[in-house]
Amino acid sequence: MALPIGSLAPDFTLLATPDQKVSLSEFSGPVVLIFYPADWSPVCGDELAVFSAASKFFSAHDAQLLGISVDGAWCHEAYREERKIAFPLLADFHPKGEVAQAYDVYRDHDGTCERALFVIDREKTVAWNDVSPLGINPGADGALRALEALS
Amino acid sequence: MSAASLATAVGPHDHVTGPKNPTLTLVEYGDYECPYCGQAFPIVEKIREHFREDLQFVFRNFPLTDVHPHAEAAAEFAEAAGLQGKFWEMHDTLFQHQRHLDNDSLLRYVTDVGADVDEVTRALAAGDVRRRVEADFESAIRSGANGTPAFFVNGTRYDGSWAYEPFVAYLEGLLATS
Numbered sequence: 001m002a003l004p005i006g007s008l009a010p011d012f013t014l015l016a017t018p019d020q021k022v023s024l025s026e027f028s029g030p031v032v033l034i035f036y037p038a039d040w041s042p043v044c045g046d047e048l049a050v051f052s053a054a055s056k057f058f059s060a061h062d063a064q065l066l067g068i069s070v071d072g073a074w075c076h077e078a079y080r081e082e083r084k085i086a087f088p089l090l091a092d093f094h095p096k097g098e099v100a101q102a103y104d105v106y107r108d109h110d111g112t113c114e115r116a117l118f119v120i121d122r123e124k125t126v127a128w129n130d131v132s133p134l135g136i137n138p139g140a141d142g143a144l145r146a147l148e149a150l151s
Numbered sequence: 152m153s154a155a156s157l158a159t160a161v162g163p164h165d166h167v168t169g170p171k172n173p174t175l176t177l178v179e180y181g182d183y184e185c186p187y188c189g190q191a192f193p194i195v196e197k198i199r200e201h202f203r204e205d206l207q208f209v210f211r212n213f214p215l216t217d218v219h220p221h222a223e224a225a226a227e228f229a230e231a232a233g234l235q236g237k238f239w240e241m242h243d244t245l246f247q248h249q250r251h252l253d254n255d256s257l258l259r260y261v262t263d264v265g266a267d268v269d270e271v272t273r274a275l276a277a278g279d280v281r282r283r284v285e286a287d288f289e290s291a292i293r294s295g296a297n298g299t300p301a302f303f304v305n306g307t308r309y310d311g312s313w314a315y316e317p318f319v320a321y322l323e324g325l326l327a328t329s
Contacts, residue, residue, distance in 0.1 A: 013310050046298030050286050054292045084217035136310050139295030 002129050003103045003114055006072040009120045010102040014090040015073040021089055022066070024124070029062035031120045032143050032148060035105050037134060039079040039089070040070045047115070047137040054140040055131040061147045063119075068092050069098060070112055105131065119146040154309035155295025160314035161209050164227040166238050169199065169207035174329050178209040178303040180291040182253055183226060185299040192246040193245055194315050201319060205326055208243060212287040213299055221252035222267040223284065228257045230280035232264060240264035 003009070009024060009031075016022040022032060034051060045137055051058075051065055056063055067085035071079070076089040092099045092113070100106035100113035117138060119128040128146030132138040161167065161176055165172070179195065181188040199208050214222035225245050232241035244260045245252065255296040262269045274280055291301065295308055303327065311321055 049215055049218060050292070050297055052217055053288075057289070057292060086217065137297035139297035139301075139308070140292050141155060141158070141295035144292065 002105050002114070002131050003118070003126055005089045005126050005129060007119070008122045008128045009126050010099070011124075012090075012099045012102065014068070014092060014099060015088050016088040016090055018073045019076055023088060024071050024120070026122075027064045028122065029064060030127075031064045031066060031104070031118075032058060032146055032147070033118040033120065034065065034067045035100060035103065035113045035116040036067060036069050037107075037115060038069055039075050048089075049083060050137070051140050052084070054144070057140075057144055058147065061151060063147050066090055068113070070100070102114060117143050118142055119150070121150050153180070153302075155297070157290075157306045159290040159302050160306075161207075165209045166208050166233060166242070167207055168176035168239060171203060171207075173207035174326055175206040176209065176305055177322075178207060179213060180211050180213035180287070180294070180296040180299065180301040180303075182214045182219055183220045183229070183242075183249055183301040184211075184222040184305060185215065186249070187298075188300045189246055191300045191313055192243075193320065194313060197315055198319060198322065202322065202326070206322070211291065212284045213296055214284065214288065214299065215299055224254065224257060224285075225249075225252045226284045227275055227280045228261065228271065229276040230283050232261060232266045234274050234280070235266045235270060237264045237266040241266070242323050267306040276315045 011024045013021050013023040036047060042134045048067055055065060065086060067089040070092050072093045073091040076091055080089050097113060105114040105116040115132045115134055117130045118126055121127045127150055130138055130142050169325055199206060212226040214226045216223045229238060229241040229245060232238060241260060241264050245271050258268060302313055311317055
């Protein structure tokens with residue numbers, strides 16, 4: 001499970017806000033994809049808060065953080081505002097879970113996605129990945145170390 | 152999954168209570184304004200009381216300032232009071248009053264714990280305490296601290312429940328096998 005290290009990262013275009021789309025291909029630097037099951041769920045809040053707080057360590061490597069869940073753009077907007085999350089939350093909403101499926105982290109049985117992290121390098125190759133148990137927040141250390149290993 | 156472990160070993164720079172050569176070392180990365188850390192505070196007190204000479208407790212700063220606007224100032228005040236040997240007094244006071252962490256309240260707590268306000272103010276202006284909080288914060292991120300509070304037992308992140316009963320049971324288990 002989870003698109004393996006060394007794979008070409010599938011491009012995608014998703015809504016980041018109700019009227020603004022974001023594509024993987026528009027980032028020239030490394031990208032950290034943070035797949036999480038759902039806005040407003042307890043563990044996800046902590047996970048995103050930690051990444052948000054750590055965002056300056058990621059920007060030091062020119063890396064872009066992107067959160068992705070199957071929630072819609074309006075829900076993301078409210079959630080992002082309420083939790084003051086420093087990076088975009090992308091809506092893998094329609095067709096539902098398409099990007100999660102492309103990265104092989106969709107949970108078919110409950111319609112959400114795994115708690116998964118991908119570090120994608122400048123060549124758009126998966127450099128590192130991690131899937132945590134749903135109830136366990138992974139922290140930002142693994143993704144940060146993977147990024148540091150790139151440079 | 153990566154095993155999260157302390158990126159910065161417990162050392163002389165840390166705020167430590169308990170024995171010098173303990174069987175158990177409990178490190179908390181905490182935020183004075185976080186309600187969960189507030190709930191954990193009396194639990195940690197009870198755990199320290201329970202294990203006494205077997206457990207060392209270390210507190211490091213992990214202020215999540217996006218969601219807790221007073222957390223950074225509170226952390227810096229505790230560190231500044233710490234320069235006068237009043238870290239734990241300030242730490243306890245902040246958790247006991249975590250809904251009132253505005254600047255005036257923080258200054259009042261300095262007096263309450265018996266630290267000198269002018270000295271604290273100077274220490275805050277000098278910036279050393281801010282750098283100390285930042286260093287703690289970075290070590291939290293690099294250690295895989297995954298929220299507030301984040302606990303590490305003997306260097307490894309503890310992902311279980313920190314409610315008193317399960318936490319004590321876990322620590323008892325470690326003690327029994329050590």
